[in-house]
Amino acid sequence: MKEKILFILVLVLGIGIGFFGWKEWKNASKDAPVFVEEWSKTSLIDTKNQEVLLSDIPGKLKLVYFGFSHCPDMCPRALLDMSTAVKELGNDAKDLTPIFISVDPERDSPELLAKYVKQFPSERLVALTGEKNTLDVLQSAFGAVSKKVSNPSIEGGYTVDHTIFLYIVDEKSQILATFPGGMDGKLIAKEIRRFL
Numbered sequence: 001m002k003e004k005i006l007f008i009l010v011l012v013l014g015i016g017i018g019f020f021g022w023k024e025w026k027n028a029s030k031d032a033p034v035f036v037e038e039w040s041k042t043s044l045i046d047t048k049n050q051e052v053l054l055s056d057i058p059g060k061l062k063l064v065y066f067g068f069s070h071c072p073d074m075c076p077r078a079l080l081d082m083s084t085a086v087k088e089l090g091n092d093a094k095d096l097t098p099i100f101i102s103v104d105p106e107r108d109s110p111e112l113l114a115k116y117v118k119q120f121p122s123e124r125l126v127a128l129t130g131e132k133n134t135l136d137v138l139q140s141a142f143g144a145v146s147k148k149v150s151n152p153s154i155e156g157g158y159t160v161d162h163t164i165f166l167y168i169v170d171e172k173s174q175i176l177a178t179f180p181g182g183m184d185g186k187l188i189a190k191e192i193r194r195f196l
Contacts, residue, residue, distance in 0.1 A: 033172075034174060035174050036142065036174065037173070039055060042130075042134060044130040044135075045128060045129050047110050047127050057097055057099065057126060060096070061170055061176075062096070062099050062168070063097070063168060064167040065078045065165075065181075066103050066142070066144050067100060067101075068104035068160050069102065069107065070154075071159075071160070074182070078166060079117075079125065080121075081166075081185035081188060082098040082100075082120075083098070083120050083185065084185025084188075085186070086122045087122075088189035096196070097124060099125075099127075099128065101135070102129040106148075106156075107156055113129060142165075142175070143163075143165075144163045145163055
């Protein structure tokens with residue numbers, strides 16, 4: 001019972017921090033894109049075990065989410081919303097690449113991520129992983145955080161608490177907009193159209 005109460009408190013706190021952090025970020029970047037140097041020079045590993053320079057991923061825009069495959073709720077929701085946004089954009093989606101970056105490299109191997117992303121409708125979804133230090137630096141550049149939390153009752157004995165933002169990144173490695181997790185895919189698509 002105590003574990004359930006603690007989980008609910010952590011979830012509510014995380015959503016609250018995410019919401020207010022999103023408002024602050026959105027207001028700060030409303031008039032000017034935010035350049036992310038780490039995006040322009042970081043390489044991660046894709047589901048084919050190939051090294052990929054993030055700035056070389058095709059698409060005028062990227063819709064980026066940091067999460068992990070063992071996430072019970074917010075990550076699947078975010079990936080479904082990303083898929084809905086791609087579908088809603090129709091032909092315009094050719095200029096958008098949805099990207100899922102794992103914050104749990106210990107469990108999320110390229111092979112596991114390849115199976116995981118097949119559960120979601122968007123065939124264009126790119127899943128990436130990498131070394132923990134590299135992922136930590138990249139997350140920090142986005143204003144995102146994640147933390148391994150012990151939980152003996154689940155597979156692997158731990159979960160990962162993490163921020164739940166979605167980011168629009170352009171070809172110049174700039175964040176154009178940030179959305180809170182749980183935002184409906186149709187609304188995300190409407191916002192993305194402003195940049196296409």
